[in-house]
Amino acid sequence: MNTTVDGDVARFAAAVRAAFADLPAPDREALLEDIEDHLVEVAAETGGPLEERLGPPETYAAELRAWAGLPAPGAARRRGPRASRLGRRLERRWRAALAHPAGRAVVEFLPELRPAWWVLRGYLAVQLASLGLDLLFAHDVTLPVPTILGSQVLGLLTAGAAVVGSVALGRRGTATRRGRRLTLAANAALGLFALVLLGGVDATPPTDEPTYEGYVVSGSYLEPLPGLRSDGREISNIFPFDAKGKPLEGVQLVDQDGIPLVATHDDNPQLESRLPLDSSGNAIANRYPREQYQVDPATGQRSPVPAPRPRP
Amino acid sequence: MDTTQLLKGVLDLAVLAVVKERDGYGYDVVRRLRAAGLEDVGDASVYGTLRRLYAGGHLSSYVVPSEEGPHRKYYAVNDAGRALLAESTKTWRSFTDAMNALLGLDREEAA
Numbered sequence: 375m376n377t378t379v380d381g382d383v384a385r386f387a388a389a390v391r392a393a394f395a396d397l398p399a400p401d402r403e404a405l406l407e408d409i410e411d412h413l414v415e416v417a418a419e420t421g422g423p424l425e426e427r428l429g430p431p432e433t434y435a436a437e438l439r440a441w442a443g444l445p446a447p448g449a450a451r452r453r454g455p456r457a458s459r460l461g462r463r464l465e466r467r468w469r470a471a472l473a474h475p476a477g478r479a480v481v482e483f484l485p486e487l488r489p490a491w492w493v494l495r496g497y498l499a500v501q502l503a504s505l506g507l508d509l510l511f512a513h514d515v516t517l518p519v520p521t522i523l524g525s526q527v528l529g530l531l532t533a534g535a536a537v538v539g540s541v542a543l544g545r546r547g548t549a550t551r552r553g554r555r556l557t558l559a560a561n562a563a564l565g566l567f568a569l570v571l572l573g574g575v576d577a578t579p580p581t582d583e584p585t586y587e588g589y590v591v592s593g594s595y596l597e598p599l600p601g602l603r604s605d606g607r608e609i610s611n612i613f614p615f616d617a618k619g620k621p622l623e624g625v626q627l628v629d630q631d632g633i634p635l636v637a638t639h640d641d642n643p644q645l646e647s648r649l650p651l652d653s654s655g656n657a658i659a660n661r662y663p664r665e666q667y668q669v670d671p672a673t674g675q676r677s678p679v680p681a682p683r684p685r686p
Numbered sequence: 687m688d689t690t691q692l693l694k695g696v697l698d699l700a701v702l703a704v705v706k707e708r709d710g711y712g713y714d715v716v717r718r719l720r721a722a723g724l725e726d727v728g729d730a731s732v733y734g735t736l737r738r739l740y741a742g743g744h745l746s747s748y749v750v751p752s753e754e755g756p757h758r759k760y761y762a763v764n765d766a767g768r769a770l771l772a773e774s775t776k777t778w779r780s781f782t783d784a785m786n787a788l789l790g791l792d793r794e795e796a797a
Contacts, residue, residue, distance in 0.1 A: 405737050408712065408759045412733055415713035415758075427729075434730045441697070441734025442741075473743030475766060 383413045386424045386431050393435030396447045398462055405442055488544065491561075496540030498564040500533040501571060517571075601638030610639035611647075612662040613681055621681065625662050634660035644669045646676065689726045699778060700724060701735050702763060702771040705745065711758040712736055736761055744770050 387410045394402045413424060420427045428434050439446070471477035497520075504520040520529035543557075602609045612635070614622040627635040636659040639645040648665040649657040667676035693700075704710065704718050716732045739745045744767035750758050763771065785791075 404741065409733070411757065411759065412712040415711070416729060419713070419717075437728055437730035438734040438737075441731040441738065443734075443738045469741060473741070473766075 380414075382424050383410060383417055386428070386434075387413055389431035390435045390438070393432055393447075394439070397444070398459070401462065401466070405438075405444075489541065492541045492544035493537050494568070495544075495561065495564055496537035497533050498568050498571070499540065500529065500536045502564065502567050503532070504529065601640050602636060608639065608641045609637050610642060610645055611637055611664050611666055611679075613684075614662060615684060619684070621663075623663070626658070627660050627662060636660055637662070637664065644671055645679070689724075690728070693724065693727060693731070696778065697727070697731060697735050698739065699771065699774045700727075701732060701739065702744070702767055702774070705761050706763040706768065706771060709760045709762040711750075711760050714758075715761070739767065 387406075390409060391402065391406060394406065397405070416427060417424055425431070472481060500520045500522070504516075504522055507523060516526065516529070519526045520533055522529040522532050612625075612627060614625045614627075616622055629635050637647075639647070646667045646669050648667075649659055650661055652658050663681065666679040668679055669676050700719055700722075701715060704715055704722070707718075710718065712733050713729075715736065716727065716729055719727045719732065736745065740747055740761065744764065745761045746764045747759055747761050750760055
């Protein structure tokens with residue numbers, strides 16, 4: 375292999391690369407990573423200048439672009455630089471998802487949902503119309519049967535007709551570009567409305583029941599307090615009784631998962647528990663009732679905590 | 687008839703079939719397609735098709751150092767590629783059956 379061939383290959387490859395300048399560098403490299411090696415093979419076989427064998431590099435690049443399934447250079451450039459970067463990243467993710475068999479299966483399945491959307495679309499259109507009429511004539515937007523002019527029967531009939539119309543529209547398709555854009559816009563609007571409708575279902579509180587807006591959920595939900603608690607109140611000891619009301623001693627308690635139930639007294643640092651030890655000298659923390667003493671912080675004196683009486 | 691127009695629909699199938707027969711690097715695939723009778727196949731179209739099938743997860747690739755020239759990037763058909771080839775072959779068969787019937791070619795063969 376002589377240097378003139380290498381120079382020819384380098385020139386040709388550079389011209390091809392230049393034709394892909396609109397692609398982000400990683401994409402361009404992924405496409406053209408072995409173009410030089412490839413061209414060297416071509417050159418080695420034919421001997422003459424590459425252009426003679428392959429045509430002008432721009433034509434070569436255009437053919438390569440088309441076969442690699444990439445958009446024409448103009449199409450990619452029309453988007454803003456920022457939007458296109460995001461777009462390309464999404465596109466790469468999308469391609470990667472499609473490369474996976476599961477991703478492909480999902481994408482191939484999606485068109486089958488189209489008829490379901492047509493039905494839903496008709497229904498949503500009527501609900502939206504009902505909402506529009508609601509502003510003129512005061513009545514509620516009702517689920518699932520829409521109310522039209524105060525009548526659910528009329529609502530049902532309208533919904534039926536709209537579903538038939540929507541399905542017919544879906545099956546026929548839209549021939550003109552303008553029609554397609556209109557359909558797309560209407561679909562997007564109805565999709566958005568569906569979300570609003572869904573949100574409304576949950577957000578509406580039942581009118582005759584009290585709401586618990588003042589209820590403190592942060593203590594038990596966002597930051598669960600440590601220790602053994604019942605409704606947020608710390609359990610420092612447990613007193614079991616048998617069926618006849620006789621107090622039991624030495625009862626070992628576990629929770630629903632078999633994990634020892636260990637009482638705590640973080641809220642009451644002056645409480646002292648004496649835990650029994652097992653044969654190997656480890657504290658048995660879940661045996662109840664515990665022997666407990668209240669310590670006087672001033673004197674350090676301990677007084678036994680009396681057992682409570684069960685409250686009805 | 688312009689065979690480049692016909693090739694547009696079937697180059698994926700042809701490339702997959704060639705690579706399935708034996709792993710190949712870019713120019714080797716071009717050569718084998720031409721040797722098989724697809725003389726009009728364009729170099730850039732094969733290169734582009736290989737890159738697209740690779741990006742789409744239908745081909746895997748590995749590099750083989752070559753003594754006389756550059757390292758060669760070999761392509762091999764993976765499971766997804768085999769599935770695509772099988773599916774495309776089915777489509778191709780039913781399409782050619784229909785075309786042959788239209789053109790009266792199947793009757794000639796039978797005669």
